[in-house]
Amino acid sequence: MNKQRWNPERYREDAGFVPVLGQPAVELLDPQPGERILDLGCGDGALTGDLIARGAEVVAIDASPEMVAAARARGFDARLADGQVLAFAGEFDAVFSNAALHWMTAPDAVLTGVRRALRPGGRFVGEFGGAGNVQAVIDAMTATFTNHPEFGVLRLPWYFPTPEAYRKRLMAGGFRVVTLGLHPRPTPLPGDLAAWLAIFADAITSHLDTEQKRCFTEETTAHAATKLHDVKAGWQVDYVRLRFAAVLCD
Ligand code: BEZ
16 A cells, blocks of 8 residues: 655645634544643644634644644744554553544554543544545445456555444444444535545555556546536535544543
């Protein structure tokens, strides 16, 4: 699997809606003044700032050096770390994550690390892609890859579980589930689907040459347009969020 690369400037321009629409997860977390919180997969720190503004003391981590640099540039305690091998022990009142857990394809390893990072009674609250997330985009990419055997096998770098499957994992990982559900959230894009693919499908196309990438974008966009594009409303992607709050069992 090729590694996903991130460009914070491009992300802010064409995916700035990600932290904005992450507010329901922040509300569910309900950070309190003085709480020590781990922001797992902080990106450029847009939501880290919201948690700090509410009085929390936040350690932010991300697997992308570029995103960590962007979060540090905002003045935050941001560290380069893989969420699947967390090294914290008993130091956080809560672990929070928005739009990041679906990039971590070893969910049990994440839960083991989150459990270890929390203090007794600590909470794990977050939101990420659930079953059916961006399915119309996946269908369009599948059609393009089927049409071009020379592109190789389509390997998706995402984990989009059903609520039942994730609930089971949380419970097996030592958590009591407070709330957990799927929330379909069709999301208008500020730009077009080509810009979205350039940000989010980087790992899927990084083995292709420049002409193949152009062809991938053109054909995928054409396939997806029937479901996701409207002349008046523009592009709207079929996001489905899995939002949850869980508490560490004694
Ligand atoms: C998301 O649900 O945030 C997402 C998932 C895969 C690619 C891009 C975004």
